[in-house]
Amino acid sequence: MKESYIEICTRLGVEARPEGWAIWNTWAMDGQPISLVLVDSSGTEGLLTNWSRGIEAYPITPLPAQVVLTLQGWVTPMTLSPAGTRRLGATRPTYRTLPMNPDASGGSASPAG
Numbered sequence: 001m002k003e004s005y006i007e008i009c010t011r012l013g014v015e016a017r018p019e020g021w022a023i024w025n026t027w028a029m030d031g032q033p034i035s036l037v038l039v040d041s042s043g044t045e046g047l048l049t050n051w052s053r054g055i056e057a058y059p060i061t062p063l064p065a066q067v068v069l070t071l072q073g074w075v076t077p078m079t080l081s082p083a084g085t086r087r088l089g090a091t092r093p094t095y096r097t098l099p100m101n102p103d104a105s106g107g108s109a110s111p112a113g
Contacts, residue, residue, distance in 0.1 A: 005020075009021075011075075012037060012069065012071070012075065013069065014037055014068060014069060019041060020041045021037050021038065021039065021041060021068070022037070022038040022039075022040055022041040022043070022044035022045075023035055023036070023037055023038070023075060023076050024036040024038060024044070024062070025074040025075075025076060025078045025079075032072065033072075033073055033074050034070055034071060034072060034073070034074075035070070035071045035073065035074055035075045035076065036062065036067055036069070036070055037067070037068045037069040037070075037071070038062055038066045038067060038068065039065075039066050039068055040062070040066050048079065051079070051081055051082060054082050055082070056081065056082050056083055058081065058083075
């Protein structure tokens with residue numbers, strides 16, 4: 001992302017905080033791409049560390065209390081899990097973002113990747 005942390009928080013409509021936020025690109029129950037803004041950035045860091053080493057660790061659906069915001073589309077580049085990479089036949093992570101619709105929120109989420 002080219003914006004600063006403060007600019008990203010402003011664009012998303014969340015307050016900048018020292019511990020940061022986690023953003024998951026995932027799919028709603030109807031298959032539409034959505035982004036979840038979560039308060040648990042440390043758990044997400046651990047998940048990405050495992051994935052970067054090829055370890056297939058899968059998150060469960062975040063607890064409702066962890067989800068601060070749900071947005072239509074993906075607001076960050078996509079990082080695929082090892083299984084997602086194999087399923088798509090990708091040799092490196094796929095980066096794809098969709099325009100963010102700031103008026104859209106809600107929807108149920110399935111696990112990332």
